[in-house]
Amino acid sequence: MGTSNLVLTKKLGGDCSSYVLEDRYFSTSEIFLVAHFLLIMLSFQRSGCLGSAVAVMKKSSKFLPVIGWSMWFSEYLFLERSWAKDENTLKSGLQRLKDFPRPFWLALFVEGTRFTLPKLLAAQEYAASQGLPIPRNVLIPRTKGFVSAVSNMRSFVPAIYDVTLAIPKSSPPPTMLNLFKGKSSVVHVHIKRHLMKELPETEDGVAQWCKDIFVAKDALLDKHMTEDTFSDQELQDLGRPKKSLVVVTSWACLLTSGALKFLQRSSLLSSRKGIAFAMSSLAVVTLLMYILIRFSQSERSTTAKVAAAKPKYEGKPSETGDDK
Secondary structure, eight states: OOOOOOEEEEEETSSOEEEOOOGGGGGSOEEEEOSOHHHHHHHHHHTTOGGGEEEEEEGGGGGSTTHHHHHHHTTOEEEOSOHHHHHHHHHHHHHHGGGOSSOOEEEEOTTOSOOOHHHHHHHHHHHHHHTOOOOSSSOOOOHHHHHHHHHHHTTTOOEEEEEEEEOOTTSOOOOHHHHHHTOOEEEEEEEEEEEGGGSOSSHHHHHHHHHHHHHHHHHHHHHHHHHSOSOOOOOOBOOOOHHHHHHHHHHHHHHHHHHHHHHHHHTGGGSHHHHHHHHHHHHHHHHHHHHHHHHHOGGGSOOOOOOOOOTTOOSSOOTTSOOO
């Protein structure tokens, strides 16, 4: 089983980002099994591959201010969390990636929802009723979407990366609110590479492989909780990509310059109506940011539910009763 050199450490809002990953992996399209949208996208950005990143998200995400719109424009795959509606949408979207103009990285959030204590308890209850391993740090994966991805992309995607994230005990959580406040967070990321050709050929086999990966991931998180690290392996400093700094700085200067010239020529702030318009615009921006922050909070996500046991069911039931 092929592996990257396993450990990535990212300091968000800080000075360093260190990991070891062979350069040859950057030239191919890959699938990533992940659990945290913000962190994996920041990891892609540090790796210089954010422009080619694609993810499978729930449909409501594309209406989020700024971030959701960028997902829409980047041709992310949006699902309604009902397999009857999503099966063909997912299949056509995955097949379309075969003609993607450059190597892409596809992020799959196989747990299907954000991790919260009520959802963990629901997953544990379901696992106990079905005789499955009881999860401690993860949710039971919803395998239908993953099986579809493997079936439709096996011919042109060479590998799958299993990505596990954990936050050291001494670090504040990397939330959207803390990001806006400028608080630095340290996140440990463990990456393991699996060759696509080594996965089982049958759909049931692929589904079981995914479940086994999450059992191993659970044990790995137990190790991190005890030792506050994934591995003793020496890290290599990656640094921050200069291209991103240039792009952000250029856009900031361009927008600031344009806004100042607009204010000068329009005399917007010289009248009560102009001042009222400016204040209203600021209020709208503040409201949009508030909506974004509220949406990103895991406790605001969909309430966990436990469906009745079904003899042929694969994985934890979703809120709609369909395994994704």
